[in-house]
Amino acid sequence: MVTLDDVARLAGVSRTTASRAMNGVATVKPIRAQAVLNAAETLGFRPNPAARSLARGRHDSVALIIPETDIWDIGNSFLSAAMQGVIREVAASEQQLVMVIRAAGETDEKFLRFLSASHVDGAMVFLEAHTTELPRLLSDAAVPVVYLGRPLESDDLDVSYVDSDNVGGARTAAELLVKAGRRRIAVITGSMELGVTQDRLRGWSECLKAHGIADDLVAHADFLQGGGAVAMAEILDRDPTVDGVFVMNDLMSAGALATLRSRGRVVPDDLSLVSFDDTVIATAVEPRLTTIAQPFDELGSLMVRTLRDLITQPDAGPFRVTLPTKVVLRDSV
Amino acid sequence: MVTLDDVARLAGVSRTTASRAMNGVATVKPIRAQAVLNAAETLGFRPNPAARSLARGRHDSVALIIPETDIWDIGNSFLSAAMQGVIREVAASEQQLVMVIRAAGETDEKFLRFLSASHVDGAMVFLEAHTTELPRLLSDAAVPVVYLGRPLESDDLDVSYVDSDNVGGARTAAELLVKAGRRRIAVITGSMELGVTQDRLRGWSECLKAHGIADDLVAHADFLQGGGAVAMAEILDRDPTVDGVFVMNDLMSAGALATLRSRGRVVPDDLSLVSFDDTVIATAVEPRLTTIAQPFDELGSLMVRTLRDLITQPDAGPFRVTLPTKVVLRDSV
DNA sequence: CGTCAAAAAGGAAGCGCTTCCTTTCTTGCG
DNA sequence: CGCAAGAAAGGAAGCGCTTCCTTTTTGACG
Numbered sequence: 001m002v003t004l005d006d007v008a009r010l011a012g013v014s015r016t017t018a019s020r021a022m023n024g025v026a027t028v029k030p031i032r033a034q035a036v037l038n039a040a041e042t043l044g045f046r047p048n049p050a051a052r053s054l055a056r057g058r059h060d061s062v063a064l065i066i067p068e069t070d071i072w073d074i075g076n077s078f079l080s081a082a083m084q085g086v087i088r089e090v091a092a093s094e095q096q097l098v099m100v101i102r103a104a105g106e107t108d109e110k111f112l113r114f115l116s117a118s119h120v121d122g123a124m125v126f127l128e129a130h131t132t133e134l135p136r137l138l139s140d141a142a143v144p145v146v147y148l149g150r151p152l153e154s155d156d157l158d159v160s161y162v163d164s165d166n167v168g169g170a171r172t173a174a175e176l177l178v179k180a181g182r183r184r185i186a187v188i189t190g191s192m193e194l195g196v197t198q199d200r201l202r203g204w205s206e207c208l209k210a211h212g213i214a215d216d217l218v219a220h221a222d223f224l225q226g227g228g229a230v231a232m233a234e235i236l237d238r239d240p241t242v243d244g245v246f247v248m249n250d251l252m253s254a255g256a257l258a259t260l261r262s263r264g265r266v267v268p269d270d271l272s273l274v275s276f277d278d279t280v281i282a283t284a285v286e287p288r289l290t291t292i293a294q295p296f297d298e299l300g301s302l303m304v305r306t307l308r309d310l311i312t313q314p315d316a317g318p319f320r321v322t323l324p325t326k327v328v329l330r331d332s333v
Numbered sequence: 334m335v336t337l338d339d340v341a342r343l344a345g346v347s348r349t350t351a352s353r354a355m356n357g358v359a360t361v362k363p364i365r366a367q368a369v370l371n372a373a374e375t376l377g378f379r380p381n382p383a384a385r386s387l388a389r390g391r392h393d394s395v396a397l398i399i400p401e402t403d404i405w406d407i408g409n410s411f412l413s414a415a416m417q418g419v420i421r422e423v424a425a426s427e428q429q430l431v432m433v434i435r436a437a438g439e440t441d442e443k444f445l446r447f448l449s450a451s452h453v454d455g456a457m458v459f460l461e462a463h464t465t466e467l468p469r470l471l472s473d474a475a476v477p478v479v480y481l482g483r484p485l486e487s488d489d490l491d492v493s494y495v496d497s498d499n500v501g502g503a504r505t506a507a508e509l510l511v512k513a514g515r516r517r518i519a520v521i522t523g524s525m526e527l528g529v530t531q532d533r534l535r536g537w538s539e540c541l542k543a544h545g546i547a548d549d550l551v552a553h554a555d556f557l558q559g560g561g562a563v564a565m566a567e568i569l570d571r572d573p574t575v576d577g578v579f580v581m582n583d584l585m586s587a588g589a590l591a592t593l594r595s596r597g598r599v600v601p602d603d604l605s606l607v608s609f610d611d612t613v614i615a616t617a618v619e620p621r622l623t624t625i626a627q628p629f630d631e632l633g634s635l636m637v638r639t640l641r642d643l644i645t646q647p648d649a650g651p652f653r654v655t656l657p658t659k660v661v662l663r664d665s666v
Numbered sequence: 667c668g669t670c671a672a673a674a675a676g677g678a679a680g681c682g683c684t685t686c687c688t689t690t691c692t693t694g695c696g
Numbered sequence: 697c698g699c700a701a702g703a704a705a706g707g708a709a710g711c712g713c714t715t716c717c718t719t720t721t722t723g724a725c726g
Contacts, residue, residue, distance in 0.1 A: 003682060020704095050383045054681090
């Protein structure tokens with residue numbers, strides 16, 4: 001292993017100067033700085049991150065917190081999509097991404113300690129059904145945290161987050177249904193304890209009201225395929241005249257579609273469906289889903305940048321950013 | 334921040350003894366060990382990982398290498414499924430998972446240096462289309478590596494890997510088609526530079542030959558939906574009498590299904606389809622796919638355990654394990 | 667009860683880097 | 697040409713932990 005001392009020796013300077021040169025400190029004469037850089041290059045020197053962390057008290061790495069219960073749908077949910085952005089953005093900097101699992105049986109205090117010991121400068125949390133208690137828990141942790149998705153407690157807690165414009169997206173979705181001439185419009189929700197669900201429900205409701213259309217056909221589900229199927233059946237039973245439905249994610253749409261097929265309803269002839277997310281599922285099913293796309297990738301990278309800001313200027317927060325959604329027109333409306 | 338010295342002081346022992354107690358070294362008297370443990374508990378002590386790494390020269394963390402080009406299908410491919418197993422297994426130990434991105438434009442040498450500087454004790458690689466050059470590259474890195482998927486070079490390289498029994502799985506898939514009375518059986522392959530593809534092709538071919546059925550209807554694709562659609566069309570054009578097809582993953586099956594639908598072929602009435610992987614897609618499409626399930630989760634955790642073995646006993650390797658696949662009967666045959 | 671080997675505990679160095687503080691080198695100006 | 701002030705470089709301490717080596721304690725046995 002080649003150390004900074006080796007570099008310094010080769011460059012003919014002290015270790016101190018070598019360190020400064022490597023870190024671009026201005027007080028080093030350009031000539032020497034170059035010598036150090038060259039020496040580092042020829043020797044293939046890479047600073048030992050452990051030593052650096054120890055000396056600096058900083059780690060240049062951020063954590064992505066994943067509840068053990070959520071691991072099971074990394075692939076399904078929007079999680080993986082946003083993870084892309086996170087991974088890319090982290091990689092582009094000099095930071096490292098550490099995955100921290102919040103074990104199911106772990107006590108709060110233990111988790112908090114684990115987190116603060118996890119050599120990370122900050123943490124990111126994707127807010128999902130299983131994570132709803134985290135904001136409150138982490139609010140008094142020493143670690144800067146940024147959420148993807150507005151925490152329900154965002155009003156009284158000093159939290160930073162990034163989110164899509166769920167209200168606006170849902171409004172657009174409903175608008176699409178109305179424009180298609182639908183008048184009896186239902187909604188299949190995700191877990192109600194999530195901010196996203198509430199926001200989307202609000203957007204849907206607002207739009208319908210604005211058009212003087214009833215907004216009573218609400219079926220609650222859980223963002224999963226099975227739940228979507230059940231909820232669709234429930235809606236059909238409650239009001240067979242339903243001719244439009246807004247489903248809060250693609251996975252539930254797949255379930256709803258199956259129910260509709262088995263009940264002999266043709267989409268989009270008999271009934272229009274607008275989904276949310278635009279994941280792989282959206283083009284894998286038949287008909288392909290008209291859906292509200294979230295800028296997952298951007299959200300992911302934005303989250304990383306926001307966290308970085310929060311780490312460098314802890315008092316400037318909380319940071320809260322909302323990104324617009326996009327309509328993807330396909331065959332289900 | 335509470336340090337080991339604080340603990341030692343409270344427990345009334347030296348830092349050395351405290352360290353030993355914390356690490357369960359046998360030469361410390363049970364009485365004192367307990368005192369130290371208690372002190373640590375009351376103080377909420379967590380060893381500083383940076384200091385520990387520096388002193389031990391070990392990091393207790395492993396890397397998951399992801400090529401930048403692959404980030405885009407974390408959700409689609411089997412990647413996320415296997416990642417679950419990895420994450421769980423790593424979390425269960427005292428290790429940490431670090432995601433290391435292999436940037437697209439990065440030179441080999443730079444990447445290697447980056448990797449060895451990334452405070453990890455070993456690395457894992459999911460072998461995919463974009464990773465085929467990694468085994469050769471990493472073979473002379475100082476870092477222990479385990480692959481998911483047999484590298485093509487496995488014969489002449491000293492590599493460790495875990496894999497599904499792709500040959501056997503493909504054989505079973507073909508067998509399913511034959512049993513369903515199909516006699517003109519095609520295959521849609523993934524990227525040919527991958528070991529999995531070659532293994533599955535072999536299994537398919539072997540089975541057909543054993544039954545005296547022609548194995549010439551091969552269409553090459555890329556494991557993606559669009560590729561599957563195109564390949565299916567190609568097969569249909571080459572031989573309209575085709576009545577069975579083995580598709581090497583679910584995503585391509587979704588594409589193939591779309592083509593079949595647009596050509597007016599009904600699955601499974603006119604043509605049977607057997608897929609591979611059993612991801613979410615398999616139940617989202619219509620008809621639901623009969624598919625060969627890979628034990629992704631197990632593969633992931635096995636990979637971590639294998640890597641651990643490789644780290645602790647570098648000379649015992651290479652380790653190579655193959656896990657059986659499982660048939661999941663649904664509606665496409 | 668003394669001796670000595672084994673067990674237990676402690677002292678201190680050191681992992682590789684940063685950074686405070688001191689020393690040495692430059693430079694501008696009288 | 698000499699001096700002071702600022703720039704540049706270096707010495708050395710220290711981040712929190714492990715571990716080698718030494719010292720102290722323990723206890724079995726003569």
